[in-house]
Structure formats: C-alpha cells, structure tokens
Amino acid sequence: MSVRIEASVSDVVGPVPRRLFGSFVEHLGRAVYTGIHEPGHSTSDSRGFRGDVLELVRELGPTVVRYPGGNFVSAYRWEDGVGPDRPVRLDPAWHSVESNRFGLHEFAAWAQAADVEVMYAVNLGTRGVQEAADVLEYCNHPGGTELSERRRANGADRPFGFRLWCLGNEMDGPWQIGHKTADEYGRLAAETARVMRMIDPDVELVVAGSSHADMPTFGEWERTVLRHTAGLVDHISLHAYYQEHDGDTASYLASAAALDAYIRTAAGVIDELGLEVGISVDEWNVWDLRRWNETDQPRLVAGGWPEHPPLLEDTYTLTDAVVVGSLLGALLRNVDRVTMANQAQLVNVIAPIRTEPGGAAWRQPTFHPFRLVSSLARGVSLQVSVEGDRLRTERHGEVDLVDVAATLDGSAGAVFLTNRATASTDVEIRLRGARFEVAAAETLSAAGPVSLPGAAATSDAKGTTVTVTLPPRSWSLLRLAAPDA
Incomplete structure (x- = not known):
C-alpha cells in the first residue's frame, strides 16, 4: 500500500x-x-x-x-x-x-x-x-x-x-x-x-x-x-x-x-x-x-x-x-x-x-x-492533497487510505497521519517551498507515543521529500525542523 x-x-x-x-x-x-x-x-x-x-x-x-x-x-x-x-x-x-x-x-x-x-x-x-x-x-x-x-x-x-x-x-x-x-x-x-x-x-x-x-x-x-x-x-x-x-x-x-x-x-x-x-x-x-x-x-x-x-x-x-x-x-x-x-x-x-x-x-x-x-499544531494549517491507494467503507464510501493534516509555524512543522489500512502503508510527502529535516517521528501505542523508525527527509531547491512507513491502523506524527533551526 x-x-x-x-x-x-x-x-x-x-x-x-x-x-x-x-x-x-x-x-x-x-x-x-x-x-x-x-x-x-x-x-x-x-x-x-x-x-x-x-x-x-x-x-x-x-x-x-x-x-x-x-x-x-x-x-x-x-x-x-x-x-x-x-x-x-x-x-x-x-x-x-x-x-x-x-x-x-x-x-x-x-x-x-x-x-x-x-x-x-x-x-x-x-x-x-x-x-x-x-x-x-x-x-x-x-x-x-x-x-x-x-x-x-x-x-x-x-x-x-x-x-x-x-x-x-x-x-x-x-x-x-x-x-x-x-x-x-x-x-x-x-x-x-x-x-x-x-x-x-x-x-x-x-x-x-x-x-x-x-x-x-x-x-x-x-x-x-x-x-x-x-x-x-x-x-x-x-x-x-x-x-x-x-x-x-x-x-x-x-x-x-x-x-x-x-x-x-x-x-x-x-x-x-x-x-x-x-x-x-x-x-x-x-x-x-x-x-x-x-x-x-x-x-x-x-x-x-x-x-x-x-x-x-x-x-x-x-x-x-x-x-x-x-x-x-x-x-x-x-x-x-x-x-x-x-x-x-x-x-x-x-x-x-x-x-x-x-x-x-x-x-x-x-x-x-x-x-x-x-x-x-501552531501557526497555519496547510492545504494537502492525497493520491494513491484508497479505502472503500460501508458508511462513508471511498476515502483516502491515509488521512493527513499539516501545520507550519516558521521553521517548525508538524504532519499528522492516520493509516486506515489493515497493512503497513508507505507514504511519500512532498512539501514544496522549504527545506526541512525530520526532527522526530512518533506513532501511538496504547500507553502513549513511541518512536517510529525509518522516517527520512531529502531536500532540493524545490522543497523537501519525506518518506515514512506507517503501521497498520495507526496515528502518527512527524515533527519537522529547518536544518539551521
């Protein structure tokens, strides 16, 4: 997925x-x-x-x-x-x-x-x-x-x-x-x-x-x-x-x-x-x-x-x-x-x-x-678009497989991700107009947030690409920071 x-x-x-x-x-x-x-x-x-x-x-x-x-x-x-x-x-x-x-x-x-x-x-x-x-x-x-x-x-x-x-x-x-x-x-x-x-x-x-x-x-x-x-x-x-x-x-x-x-x-x-x-x-x-x-x-x-x-x-x-x-x-x-x-x-x-x-x-x-x-979640909320695999539900029809919201506050950003799939899902996030590093990646456990390994960011003149694999049926967050912040 x-x-x-x-x-x-x-x-x-x-x-x-x-x-x-x-x-x-x-x-x-x-x-x-x-x-x-x-x-x-x-x-x-x-x-x-x-x-x-x-x-x-x-x-x-x-x-x-x-x-x-x-x-x-x-x-x-x-x-x-x-x-x-x-x-x-x-x-x-x-x-x-x-x-x-x-x-x-x-x-x-x-x-x-x-x-x-x-x-x-x-x-x-x-x-x-x-x-x-x-x-x-x-x-x-x-x-x-x-x-x-x-x-x-x-x-x-x-x-x-x-x-x-x-x-x-x-x-x-x-x-x-x-x-x-x-x-x-x-x-x-x-x-x-x-x-x-x-x-x-x-x-x-x-x-x-x-x-x-x-x-x-x-x-x-x-x-x-x-x-x-x-x-x-x-x-x-x-x-x-x-x-x-x-x-x-x-x-x-x-x-x-x-x-x-x-x-x-x-x-x-x-x-x-x-x-x-x-x-x-x-x-x-x-x-x-x-x-x-x-x-x-x-x-x-x-x-x-x-x-x-x-x-x-x-x-x-x-x-x-x-x-x-x-x-x-x-x-x-x-x-x-x-x-x-x-x-x-x-x-x-x-x-x-x-x-x-x-x-x-x-x-x-x-x-x-x-x-x-x-x-x-500080500063402004960003418009986001999602493409890729979808999920069909009985009550709500077809929905995005991954639900996402993102905020930006100066040199700090946050991306909040819900994986609705029963399997792990590979996610690529393209954030145009700024260079960021992944300062932290976490996913929820019953006892609270735990580290989510494998999140990585690469930057070029156009912006930042972040890749991460989300656990099945999970809620996760990425904390982003400018390289010189």
Whole structure:
C-alpha cells in the first residue's frame, strides 16, 4: 500500500486558532464531583480542586473549557450555585441529584488554576432572556448593581470577564429539556443576544446549530436560526460523536471524512446566507452510545435519583485514540471555517482523563493525540492533497487510505497521519517551498507515543521529500525542523 501527499508552504488553509483545542466540563456523572473537585482528596487544595487532575489538564493542554452543560444547562438555575445557601435539586437531564456545592465561582477559580478560558452556556430550555441577562451582569459588570454587588459579596470583587457565551444547548433535539422548533429557538436566541450585547458589547456569542449530521432538520435548522440571529451572533455550533458499529472498524477509522463533510455542509449554508459566522464544534468525540442507552439510563431509571453517579465512563482503546487523532486532523483541515472546538468531555465522562474517588488519576489512550496536536499544531494549517491507494467503507464510501493534516509555524512543522489500512502503508510527502529535516517521528501505542523508525527527509531547491512507513491502523506524527533551526 502506498500514498503520495503534496503540500506547499504558500498554500495555506488559514491560521490555527488556539480555541480549536477546547474541552468541556458538564455537571454530568463524575465530571465535576470526584473529577475536577474532591475536597479531602490527598492532592486537593483548600478549594477542593484535585491537584493530580489539574496537573494532567495542564499537560493535556486545553485552551478553553465549556461549562456547565450540555443537556444539564437546559434546566439549570445558575443562582443555585452561588452564595452560601446551595439548594439540592433534581437534574432531570441525567436523572441525578445536583448538590450545587460546585458552581459559578468555583468553576471560575478552577479555570484560572487550569489556565483556560471559560465558555459559559446559558439556559434557554426552561429559562430565557432575563436569566441570561442576569448571569451576564453578575459575571461581568464591575459593581454598583444588585447582581454585581451580590457577586462581590460572594467573594469575587473583580468581574469574571467571561467573553464566550453559548445560547443554550442542542435545542434541535427532542431529548433536550425545552426543545424548540428552529423558529422558536431562533427568535429566543436573537432576543437573548440583543440584551446580552446591550449589557456587554464585547461578548462573543455561539448560537446552537445541529446536534449531529443525521438530524432530519440539519441544514434547514441552520438556515432558520441564522436568519433570526444574523448580525447578532459570532459562531454557530455543531456537535459530532462517532462510534464503531457492528465491528465495522474501517468505517469507524474514516469518521474524519464524515466530520469534514458535516463542517463543509454547514459552511455552505452560512455562505448561502451571505454571513460571516464561524463554526464552533463545541462537542465532539468518540462515544459508544450503547453504554448510555442500554446500561446507564436503564440503571438510573430503575435505581432512583443518585448523586453524581458514574455515567458514560467509557474505557478507550488504541483504535479510539487513532480516531480522535484523525478528528483533530479534520478540524485542522477546516480552520478557514472552524473557529473553535471542544472535545467532550475532560474528566471521567467519555474523557481523556479518568479518576478514582479518593484514588489515582490517569490518562486514557485518547489523551495522547489531543496533547500532541494541541502542543504542536501552531501557526497555519496547510492545504494537502492525497493520491494513491484508497479505502472503500460501508458508511462513508471511498476515502483516502491515509488521512493527513499539516501545520507550519516558521521553521517548525508538524504532519499528522492516520493509516486506515489493515497493512503497513508507505507514504511519500512532498512539501514544496522549504527545506526541512525530520526532527522526530512518533506513532501511538496504547500507553502513549513511541518512536517510529525509518522516517527520512531529502531536500532540493524545490522543497523537501519525506518518506515514512506507517503501521497498520495507526496515528502518527512527524515533527519537522529547518536544518539551521
């Protein structure tokens, strides 16, 4: 099997936005409680933040974290999570009990400790314009009003200054609390956006797009919602989860082709309307939904209303990590349209980081491609073309045998490669316009990256040719450096 890849340092998709490497913390299962927050744990500080988790989060490298949901936000009362008196509530989204011991102030402090930007979601399910205006004033107004003074009395003298705000979550989905038609949601989102901009003109607003590409309303939902919110919002969301169906590993490994098509279809709707709106893929990951549908949900319904039960705690494999790496590549190939993205989620819930209550925290295999791409993908994303052997899949048709994304940052480059074949594949990469050496070549194992032998580069006046043999069904990376760097 062989593939030829062509790229040029002058043929650029666009700058790589740092917000492309976001994550997500929802009040779901053990994402918060015994995830990022566990008072009394041997590593926890005086605020209850698990130090072992914070250390892994810093290593992982997310730049922005979405909070507090997710489905959870569509029935959430933000006031329950501030101040000394915290009511215990039912969380109908995840059939659990929410203690509200961890709320807005705690998350703002945790985000500062983790050195991440906050992407805050407002409830447009059971609530609406007034509540969104209230929480924005509480968070961002300096002082002198009832809500801003309440924040100061609750321990935050300075405003939080959150810039990124989501206008609800997955409102196209019948499963969503407060589910609405596109017209109903579009009008509510527009009304909410107007008053939020009156309170703080500097906010960036994300309107809810489709929950997945197979929604029967996909496309028309975006048209309707964007017509209502044109000129009022900066980004529209897409959510995308992928899993292996019935042992069809080939289609699973081609999931990035589906994400490419999903993004480009949404971009086409934006262009059709003549708008300048970014795409926020603010939930994406690999997720075996059968666990929720067949195990977690029936157990919850039968067992009452537990407090932060273990939910959606998928144990990931090397194949899952390969797919995650390829999905990151799809995001990089689309940086001309994708302005931000959030892998869902950060800890315990379909997450790269797992913990035991009172015990250890550890990295899942999906941790490693995210860490490597978030640290190495800098500068600009390059246009790439692939020729050679192809792979036919049942779900996605014919796709490139090797999925590739490449970035360039001055004298340093990175190439990210997914071999979807069941056999080793010989790859030749021709990078025109610059001389490079292979500074390092790595491929994923279940425990993390290991050296990939045999990668070699030759240069001439036209550019650089790199040859490498990729292991079967693998995700690999090449670090490139100018000879005199």
